[in-house]
Amino acid sequence: MSSETVDYRPLWEKLGLDLAAHDLLLAAIPTLYADAYLSQENRPAGMAYFDFVMSEIHGLRIKELLDHKAAGGTVIGTFCLYVPEEIIRALGGIAVGLCAGAEWAYDEVERLLPANTCALIKSFLGFKIGKVCPYVESADLVIGETTCDGKKKAYELLGELAPVYVMELPQMKREADRAFWRLEIDRLVEKLQMVTGRELTEANLRRAIVEVNAKRRALQRLNACRKATPVPISGKDALLATQVAFYDDVPRFTEMVNRIADELEDRVQSGHGVASPDALRVLVTGSPMSIPNWKLHDIIEKAGAVVVAEELCTGSRYYDQLVPEGGETVEAMLDHIAARYLDLNCACFTPNPGRLEDVLRLAREYDADGIIHYALQFCAPYQIEATTVQRAAQEAGIPLLRVDTDYSRGDVGQLQTRVEAFLEMLA
């Protein structure tokens, strides 16, 4: 990929974006990015790829998506980890994550939704209503899911503005739920075959499983390096890599992340870090953080600590588990996919002991001095589950700070004070 100035306005116009509003959005991102990212010292050289990706977030990647569609492919928007990317990819689709991490068109959104709806839902609806997201405008189909109530109902409204298909996700993990989910995967295949005009075969599904696993393995390698002291990459940079995984080209992303992992492994060998060996190590767990939501990581790291792991959908939940590659038939491969996805531990499940185990395991493996539980305001699943996570951390003797926030900058000062006090307590 090379950087050159290209005028993407005709392309945005073709997609029906509100160009004036879109200009405002695009103008805000570089400032946020420069402040959070480019101000860091000693970043791995490989992060230049992500600087480029961010500079082209609504440019080159959108052109690639439209070229893909022009060549007969499809673009499928998703909002949740439970939607299997492998199936979309096998059918010639490109999966793009549509969760948004910035406040947009809230006035209009709050005419449709209660003001006390989580920021993620308000944001994705705001991006669609405000016509500022070229990803959602490129999508041939948007796949929703029955996870939390807010999302479930918001998809009904989104369905008035875009083609939406909703998967029914069970909220428990009993045998009957697994059987139901397996059928739901079949229904998704049927829908996607119709939308893409392609058929799922052993060859295309096997290839997609291998490619998506390779992407997750690359992220596993990168993140494993964060176990080292000193830490070779900041939490902010690692978070960005996972955020970009939701919409970048799969083989290119895999190659670039593996290159960064090579660099980090060298750094670990030579004891080269981005923070001092004494820096406090923090595990972050909770609601997802979508681009450009880097608020909490930025506050933690500007306070001198380092985020060493994320038990988030934009973190370990995304890359920890792979789909077994040994399936012989389409049915067997879909069995593996169904099992792998239902094994994810989102707070919308009840009970959800797997998440507590994951949080404690990660805290141990990454040698965390403390945990910060991050929930978006009005995200009932994570705000309520924070209580059980806090109890589990307490029993394990790991200090935990609970933070409930949103996408606004209004509480940054207050969060800084709370995070600094927490870090002082850990020191």
Ligand code: SF4
């Ligand atoms: S937090 Fe749960 S509902 Fe939200 S994206 Fe993650 S898995 Fe899906």
Ligand code: SF4
């Ligand atoms: S952050 Fe919480 S409330 Fe918001 S969409 Fe995700 S699970 Fe639902």
